[in-house]
Amino acid sequence: MNDTIDRWQAADGSWLEMRPMRPDDEAGVKQSLNTLSAKARRNRFFGSIAEFSDAAVRRLVVVDLEKEYVLVVVRRAGEGEGEGEGEVPIAGGRFVEDDEQAECSFSLLIGDAWQGQGIGRRLLKALVREASLRGLRTMRGDVLADNRAMLQLARSLHFALADGEQGDGVVQIVRQLPDAASTRWRGFVRKVLRK
């Protein structure tokens, strides 16, 4: 598969791969979502979800490529298991473009066992890059006020608290995006340096 965006080795030695979500990820995503802790669910969806139904999973997996960008991080299961089938989704990130303005809002979700290993940071950077390449100017995110991990991560990637009260325990973070040309240039430099 050549839609891979990033590939690296996790702390436990397994190989992780970041790529756009595909419709055939549905079964894996459903299983991963249903093993999430209550806390992770709430931080992502802002309420409590007993079980993700097929319909709910489909809404997350089937992507409107025009205005959505959805990434998934999968773990490659050990040798002996076939290609593709051996993939377990362990994290995801997405943004949705606003209909009117050159804006988008993002969200992240990292499986409980995989948090704190830099996966959220990689995903958010990839989202920022893609949004910038699409010519979007602003990226926003709604975050529960108690979600210090997300706020900390966003701050380190130049997000700031937006003005205006969201209330009900929700805050909004926002950042301006670099213009497409400079993102392209940076991508080029990175590639050259890697060689």
Place this chain on the structure above:
Amino acid sequence: MRKKVWLDSYPANIPAEIDGCPFSSLPELIDATVRKFADKPAFSNLGQTLSFAELDRLSRDFAAFLQGLAGVARGDRVAIMLPNLLQYPVALFGILRAGMTVVNVNPLYTARELRVQLEDSGAKAIIVVENFARTLQEALPGLAIEHVITTQIGDLLPAPKRWLVNFVVKHVKKMVPAWRIDKACSFNEALADGARSEFASVTIAPDDLAFLQYTGGTTGIAKGAMLTHGNLLANLEQVSLWISASFREGREIAIAPLPMYHIFCLTATLGFMKWGSLTVLIANPRDLPGLVKELGRWQFSVLTGVNTLFNALLNTPGFEKLDFSALKVVVGGGAAVQESVARRWQEVTGSHLTEAYGLTETSPGVCCTPLGDPWNGSIGLPVTSTEVSIRDDDFRTLPLWDGQGDIAQHTGEICVRGPQVMRGYWNKPEETAKVIEDGWLKTGDVGHMNARGYITLTDRKKDMILVSGFNVYPNEIENIVTMHPGVEECAVVGVPDEQCGEAVKLIIVRKDPRLSKDDVVKYCHAQLTGYKRPRHIEFRDTLPKTAIGKILRRELRDAAAS
């Protein structure tokens, strides 16, 4: 270090710093107080009054009993699950004098809630009023509790009245659900046993733990704030300096309508006790006519409460006719006092409502409005020996609000430093690290400070609902509700409420279409204590969500409010 601007606004009689504490532990304070005021009345409840000398003897007996228990040692946790009865101060002081740590438990907790606290604290013994023994029985299996002491409501009343009250509670009003706990021993047996044994007084250092005071953590896990003897001694001094200018030793009568397990009532009561005051314990403040009647019996000079209670009292017939001539100090805590309530209070009672701000984690007092200040929407000034700093998200100090420019640039998280700040959360170093940085406690409350040091709360940053001064965490309720097999998805928001300030609203998407409101009410009743239970329940086919799939909490609230 920035100048402590609030000091310039201090009333002349209030010092900037508390100058050392004559005691190194609460038992030392208790010893000195009971000796000094021996024949004065200490606590009154249900028509019976204990003198300081009696309190001394009974709490010593209870301490001696605890010391004699197998498997319970100094430093161990002992839980109290009682409403405001005379047994409360006896047990409280007994535990402290025995060098053990008090775990206060809301007696109205459900078995599930109780279990969480007992498990986390590792309490070895508990004293419970019989009316709630059934709940304890259900929570008990598998816990470390080795000793259960049960008490009947009338246990500390003189003989004929004791029998009568206990009989009526049990057999006439049938307020005691059947229970059976094998190892239980009765409170009066415990006291008799203690009276026969020797009490060994213990030396306690200011840094030793006095209380594990639980707060429903924002993550839904109960977190026990470790409050030391030093924390409590400091705070009762800080707060009492602030409000007691007009107190006379051994002459004041304080009314305690809030439950003793609430940190505000606990510290206030200890503070008044230090003055040799009489504290009148109100067992059931919900019975407003009863409360008004009780108030009518006393020339009370001090009253503590929360906005909801003041408001309810103002609306109770007969209250306005009470004799308020002795009333000197009224303190409202737990939640913001509303302007209309403060104004009517002044009109009706002729006394001023002082507002206090604090948290469990700060034992609790942090700020107080100067006595006599008219209501101005602020929570007042940092109390003696307390620093407050408004910080941005990068923990940088924000400039004071001078009334010019953009107030958002001056608004940030209220951080507190002082001798009343807890040591941390029991067995939860990670949670502690989240809230304590460089000795500063991050309160999670948001506000600004003006050039005179007055602090105003703006919005809460926390995901929390404030019901009559009690914190309710939506995630706890949501988690419980989704465990019901008929629920697919749910969200909990706070909606404005005339009586309680805010009320809990629960919105459910059903998995089982037969699930009824009644089922939900019953389920919540079994799982959640009163103030946490949803006041409003609504079923919807779907919850409103943003394009990215996040529930629109604000929309739920607004829809509910309209």
